Amino acid sequence: QPPLTIERPAARVRQGRRDISFDADAPASSASTPLEVFAVSYPWAMGRMPEEIGRALSPNRDWHHVQVPLACFQRAETVTVEDMALHVERQIRAVSPAGPSDVFGICFTGLLAYEVARCLRANGHDVAAVVIVDSFPPLPQTPARRALSLGMRLGRVAKSNPKSLITRVRRKVTERPRSYEEFIRDTCSEAQRRYQPEPYDGRMIFFRPKVVHV
Secondary structure: OOOOOOHHHHHHHHHHHHHOOOOOOOOHHHHHOOOEEEEEOOOOOOOOHHHHHHHHHOOOOOOEEEOOOOHHHHOOOOOOHHHHHHHHHHHHHHHOOOOOEEEEEEOHHHHHHHHHHHHHHHOOOOEEEEEEEOOOOOOOOOHHHHHHHHHHHHHHHHHOOHHHHHHHHHHHHOOOOOOHHHHHHHHHHHHHHHOOOOOOOOOEEEEOOOOOOO
């Protein structure tokens, strides 16, 4: 079997898009409006992955990169996924007021894309699809899940290079101020832990790995 590339799932998304009609509740004008693709990037970095995904999902036209602004983290003591989604929703509506739009997210930004799509649809925006890759909502910690998590962590430790493991431990125990990137990562992790997703009544395309490498 050929190796998995982002182009393969993107082709499946494009094919699925051709196989469905637009939302019956969307404005009639959206049927003749070009579809816009929005890739949600990590709040702490503009990585290369969203660019690859944007090009794959929208190979024949421009796509749009959207991101939670840094000001969102500077103005509040506690930031939620819902807060971040409102900022991203405004960016999308500024480009495409009524849709149709595809919204994409991976890992943490998959949850964010899901909430953004909910906000857009609640305001009458035509969301053709929300595409989520390897993203899961927080689950209650049961004894079985704790045991599984511990086993995976021990497995990673066993496979780690001893020298790199010692370096990581030293970084953990050495007191130093957090970088701004670490602060945003920690804030997003806490927001993800508290996030309780509500039902979404639109089209969602979900990709997850069959094998998890630990």
